[in-house]
Amino acid sequence: MAPQDQATVVAQATPPGEGGIAVVRLSGPRALSIAARVFRSRGFPDRVESHRAMYGKLIRPLSPETLNSPEGRDVIDHVLALPLLGPRSYTGEDTVEFFCHGGRVVASSVVAACCAAGAVAAGPGEFTRRAFLNGKISLDQAEAVADLIHAGDETAARAAIAQLRGGFDRELDRIERPLLELLSEIEGSLEFAADEDMTVDEQRVVAVLRSACRDTASLLDMAPAGRLLRDGIQVVLTGPPNVGKSSLFNALLEEPRAIVDETPGTTRDVVSARLVRGGRTFVLHDTAGLHASADPVERKGMDRTRDMVNQADIVLHLVSAEEHPPAHPASPGAGPVLNSDDVSPPVVVVITKCDLAESLAEEEESPGSRLVKTSSSSGAGLNELWSVLEGVASGYRIAEAVSLGVVINDRHRAKLSSSLTELTELVRLVEEGNVGQEITASMLAGILAELGEVSGRVFTEHVLAAVFGRFCVGK
Ligand SMILES: Nc1nc2c(ncn2[C@@H]2O[C@H](COP(=O)(O)OP(=O)(O)OP(=O)(O)O)[C@@H](O)[C@H]2O)c(=O)[nH]1
Ligand SMILES: [Mg+2]
Structure with missing residues (x-):
């Protein structure tokens, strides 16, 4: 075992900042003796029982200079100390957790006091690393802790x-x-x-x-389900300029995040937003409209659109009902700017602005097809679109990954x-x-x-x- 692993380490386990309670964790072979130098409570450490909290004062460790000072001067906080004796602790080593008041000062003073008494500041993941090295958990279980x-x-x-x-x-x-x-x-x-x-x-x-x-x-x-669980389901909205991508993006998010305007070419860069629906995270990406353009800035925006499409888990290809019937609604790659070869993720074709063309031909919608008619103005079709998105997401074996x-x-x-x-x-x-x-x-x-x-x-x-x-x- 490396020398660092034999040191007794200390760190604040709760996030920094103001809060009711902060937890400071001390773990290693000297956890009890170090705790005894900073924690005053009747029966500690002689009558310690594992997993039984004790109430007492957390003090700065007495040094030769402070030895004769009244103890009250050195009190940092009134705390609960929870001894967890190895191997029945998270790390498998002797551990003491101090529950002190939250805030910017107290927890860091407790950490400093433990360090002055002989502990070493823990590095990132140090406690879980020790749990792994002491055989408490496997490496993939340690990774699951980080995922959690x-x-x-x-x-x-x-x-x-x-x-x-x-x-x-x-x-x-x-x-x-x-x-x-x-x-x-x-x-x-x-x-x-x-x-x-x-x-x-x-x-x-x-x-x-x-x-x-x-x-x-x-x-x-x-593996794709793992990525989706960690990063969310990447949904990219594409289509020609002015088709209503930003409007649909805002409607799905239920907030006006992207700029909408009647001028074609309004969106020039990718705008992304994350939302949780049905217990799953979706990351929506609004993109620059795809069309033949000589404008260098617009072309850069379209390059970004293509990059996003390649990284997508689901592509929403938008076609305006005003241009109905669209040239090839079921083949979103049609046209000179987005080849079907570029589109490997599942594609859902979304007919937009249906409020402007009420008499859309019914025959296009066959059961199970990935074609949804929407209107961002009236909200029509948005629930159907979400159902389709959730259905496509299910194809990524997320449920199986979760249950296994x-x-x-x-x-x-x-x-x-x-x-x-x-x-x-x-x-x-x-x-x-x-x-x-x-x-x-x-x-x-x-x-x-x-x-x-x-x-x-x-x-x-x-x-x-x-x-x-x-x-x-x-x-
Ligand atoms: N009537 C109606 N108008 C809509 C609908 N969706 C969008 N529009 C209008 O269509 C125009 C273009 O909408 P955007 O959402 O900016 O279109 P876009 O695809 O993001 O356009 P670019 O960013 O330029 O590529 C705006 O004037 C919107 O108000 C809709 O469902 N119904
Ligand atoms: Mg836009």
């Missing part, structure tokens, strides 16, 4: 809690366990190979590897996809009969090490720095 703290909506919070409760670890175990069993079988057979022919049946090897491929691919399929507790991030995705590549390669080699069981065993061990990095069964300092760098101080 940063959750922007109820669905993301539910997914993070499910992951924190070990959902992702169970799914990883389903992949790893048969591979581990296979590896030990092959290694066992290699030991006895000198005496008799005990090689593991090739068909069995292929079957186990294929099943691992399927399960890994299925986890990887949930699997929120895949970039780190997991990189490890899972390289494991899948190696698994696929190993299947090919075994099927072609090009590989002996010794090489199969060594490749399998490599794949298991790669998979182990997802849960943190195998880890490096580099990985830990990347994971815990996302945390705030005090967590």
Whole structure:
């Protein structure tokens, strides 16, 4: 264990600023003895009971200069101290949490007092890092803690809690366990190979590897859901100038965020806004209208529109009812400015300004089609549009990710996809009969090490720095 990990660390666990209560957390092998220097209460620390709060005075630690001063001068606050003795604490170490008054001064004075008594200021994510290193949680569970703290909506919070409760670890175990069993079988057979022919049946090897491929691919399929849970569902509004993009953007947000004007080319840059609907975060992006233009500024705006479309989870392609029937309403890529090749996300065609053309042909709306007629002026069709948006969002397997507790991030995705590549390669080699069981065993061990990095069964300092760098101080 690194020396820093043996230090006793302290940090404010609640956000800085004014509030009723602030919590300062002290954790490490000397937590109780350091607490004893700053906390005065009858029975502390001799008669400490884990998980039982004690009321007392938090004082600046006595130094030779202050030794003879009246104790009252050094009182910082009246606090509750909650001792949580290891291993029954978040970090697995002895911990004392001080509940003091909130505000700008008190909590930082408590931290300073603990530091003067021998504690060290904790770095970002230090407490969770210790929980991981002490075997209290896996690495993906530690990441779930960060996801929970940063959750922007109820669905993301539910997914993070499910992951924190070990959902992702169970799914990883389903992949790893048969591979581990296979590896030990092959290694066992290699030991006895000198005496008799005990090689593991090739068909069995292929079957186990294929099943691992399927399960890994299925986890990887949930990567977009992970991104949507963390960053929200990116909805990009596109269409020709003046079609009513900014008006629809404002109508969906129910507030006048973007400028609306009858002059075509009003919106020149991307305007973004986030809202939570049905427990899910949607991020709406209003964009510059797409048309053939020689104006360099407008062209830059249109480049940004195309960039946004490429990053979108859902594209709303707007067509005005005034220009009804639109050239190709079902093919939003039509026209010289947005090729259909550019549009890979699901596209919903929105006919706007329906109040101006009441007699729209009915035949365009077939059941299940992604075509919605709206009017931002009257509000008609907005609920239908939201239903369509929620339906398209469901296609991203968010509900499954939440119920399984699997929120895949970039780190997991990189490890899972390289494991899948190696698994696929190993299947090919075994099927072609090009590989002996010794090489199969060594490749399998490599794949298991790669998979182990997802849960943190195998880890490096580099990985830990990347994971815990996302945390705030005090967590
Ligand atoms: N009657 C009616 N007018 C609308 C509706 N939606 C937008 N408009 C009008 O159409 C004009 C253009 O609206 P915008 O929302 O600015 O259009 P835009 O697509 O953002 O235009 P650019 O930013 O120039 O690309 C404005 O005068 C709006 O008042 C609608 O549903 N009904
Ligand atoms: Mg606009």
